Amino acid sequence: MILITGGTGYIGSHTAVKLLDQNEDIIILDNLYNSRAEVIDSIEAITGIRPKFYQIDLLDINGLEQIFKENKIDCVIHFAGLKAVGESVAQPLKYFNNNITGTINLLMIMQKYNCKKIIFSSSATVYGTTQEMPLTENSPLGVTNPYGRTKLVIEEMLRDLYASDNEFAVVLLRYFNPIGAHKSRLIGENPNGIPNNLMPYICKVAKGELTHLNVFGNDYDTVDGTGVRDYIHVEDLADGHVKSINKVKNNSGLFTYNLGTGNGYSVLQVVSAFEKANNIKISYKITTRRAGDVATVYADTNKAEEELGFKAQYNINEMCRDSWNYASKH
Numbered sequence: 001m002i003l004i005t006g007g008t009g010y011i012g013s014h015t016a017v018k019l020l021d022q023n024e025d026i027i028i029l030d031n032l033y034n035s036r037a038e039v040i041d042s043i044e045a046i047t048g049i050r051p052k053f054y055q056i057d058l059l060d061i062n063g064l065e066q067i068f069k070e071n072k073i074d075c076v077i078h079f080a081g082l083k084a085v086g087e088s089v090a091q092p093l094k095y096f097n098n099n100i101t102g103t104i105n106l107l108m109i110m111q112k113y114n115c116k117k118i119i120f121s122s123s124a125t126v127y128g129t130t131q132e133m134p135l136t137e138n139s140p141l142g143v144t145n146p147y148g149r150t151k152l153v154i155e156e157m158l159r160d161l162y163a164s165d166n167e168f169a170v171v172l173l174r175y176f177n178p179i180g181a182h183k184s185r186l187i188g189e190n191p192n193g194i195p196n197n198l199m200p201y202i203c204k205v206a207k208g209e210l211t212h213l214n215v216f217g218n219d220y221d222t223v224d225g226t227g228v229r230d231y232i233h234v235e236d237l238a239d240g241h242v243k244s245i246n247k248v249k250n251n252s253g254l255f256t257y258n259l260g261t262g263n264g265y266s267v268l269q270v271v272s273a274f275e276k277a278n279n280i281k282i283s284y285k286i287t288t289r290r291a292g293d294v295a296t297v298y299a300d301t302n303k304a305e306e307e308l309g310f311k312a313q314y315n316i317n318e319m320c321r322d323s324w325n326y327a328s329k330h
């Protein structure tokens, strides 16, 4: 039985669907802080299977323990966490408490119930800012905001835990920039308010809810001066988790993988791909750089390919199509 924390969220729900499609038994835990219970209905509508759902907060250690009492959990995929960089700068303690304390609770209960397999949602944000590209798993680590610090601290906690008990199987997955949605249009990313991230923002402009995209700087040393990132389809990301499950089933150890495509696209290249894929014009204005942004980020994907057999399948046009396919309906 696989426990998915944060399983009604954006990446967790896509992973839940893929695991059910592979006939895995899953349980979903979420406190619904940033997602809705109806996601469980959507997962059922897509797969024909209704996963068991617990509305529990990771900070509620007794509630958490109850799940492990009632079910034989062999493995945890740990998505649950807060992820807004700007909010984490304004409210660091909220992030440390939710993400770090929540993870400590989870690990303590896992250890108590002898569950020693965990796949953790880390982020490319754990790589320091001045870097040679592409980023390999051995690139230097460093963080620039409290959100990133929670990811790095949790990675370090998991490294220490593995060092203390080599029976653990830990996979640290460093996601690059997930976009796209399931082709059913039933699950996807639907942030409240004004989005921070590029693709949700473009979708709101496409819908007419926002007048134009603000492009944060066009004077970077990139193909057209705008920031370059490694966008990956959420379906590919979900597949990376299925492959990681296969890894922890058969191995103990601590494994770290980048999940990206290895290709970088600039903001204006994404805008252009979106316009072509969906036949919608996106107005934009060039504004000043956003504090904390770097010019270029993209992954070296060789390790995930060699050790997990993971290779992203979707291209940027398909990602733009599927993002809009979902956003236009929600």
Ligand SMILES: NC(=O)c1ccc[n+]([C@@H]2O[C@H](COP(=O)([O-])OP(=O)(O)OC[C@H]3O[C@@H](n4cnc5c(N)ncnc54)[C@H](O)[C@@H]3O)[C@@H](O)[C@H]2O)c1
Residues within 6 Å of the ligand: 005, 006, 007, 008, 009, 010, 011, 012, 029, 030, 031, 032, 033, 034, 035, 056, 057, 058, 059, 078, 079, 080, 081, 082, 083, 098, 102, 121, 122, 123, 124, 175, 176, 177, 178
């Ligand atoms: N989306 C990205 O760009 C991105 C990039 C890198 C890493 N990540 C990480 O991947 C994970 C999943 O991201 P996502 O985009 O699906 O985010 P999301 O917000 O859609 O999903 C996270 C889920 O966790 C739940 N949650 C938060 N705190 C909880 C708690 N204390 N107890 C129980 N549930 C809790 C939320 O309600 C939400 O449903 C996060 O850990 C995030 O930091 C995301």
Ligand SMILES: O=c1ccn([C@@H]2O[C@H](COP(=O)(O)OP(=O)(O)O[C@H]3O[C@H](CO)[C@@H](O)[C@H](O)[C@H]3O)[C@@H](O)[C@H]2O)c(=O)[nH]1
Residues within 6 Å of the ligand: 083, 085, 123, 124, 125, 175, 176, 177, 178, 196, 197, 198, 199, 201, 213, 214, 215, 216, 217, 226, 227, 228, 229, 267, 290, 293
């Ligand atoms: O309104 C916008 C939003 C973004 N951008 C630019 O678009 C690119 C992508 O930005 P965004 O979608 O915010 O992603 P990142 O800044 O790369 O950060 C995301 O990707 C990281 C790596 O996974 C995660 O750690 C972060 O949490 C997540 O927000 C950057 O060049 C931004 O400057 C704009 O020009 N205008």
